[in-house]
Amino acid sequence: MTGIGRFEEWQYPEIEEGKPTKYNWVVQHKGNFELGYKTDIGAFTYINAKNGVTIEDFVQVGSHCSIYSISTIDNREGSVTLKKNCKIGSHSVIMPGVTVGENSIVGACSFVNQDVPDNVVAGGVPAKVIKKLQATDYTDSAKQK
DSSP states (O other): OOOTTTTTTOOOOOOOTTSOOTTSOEEESGGGEEEOTTOEEOTTOEEEOTTOEEEOTTOEEOTTOEEESEETTTTEEOOEEEOTTOEEOTTOEEOTTOEEOTTOEEOTTOEEOSOBOTTEEEEETTEEEEEEOOHHHHHHHHHTO
16 A cells, blocks of 8 residues: 555544543643644554643554653653654653654654664664655655645
8 A cells, every 4th residue: 555645635623622532632731732634643642741742744643552741650751742644653652851753763663762864774772763764665655744
């Protein structure tokens, strides 16, 4: 499946404080949440934007993910940024203060507690860089958008 035309009818979802969107994902502190163009966030994803969460254009977030800008377990706080065209696998957790780089891919079920550079594949608990991507690995998908 190439995804061509996948976002032709895309519109910004209505986001209400603490209530599921029509796609069944939830944002708390929506005033500190920025959503880019043609994003795809999977069902049952939870986003706590108390200290800011920015999801840039063409980002894909799998279902059942958690994105935290604050953690009461270890008292970490900080804004989270998911850069353009990155992909977060289902059931992953993004911790406060983390930036996931442009075009990067985070594998499913990963725990991301430090920045992920641009153009890499990362995964695991905790997430570590697995390989670097070549421009041909992500430019074709970016053209489809």
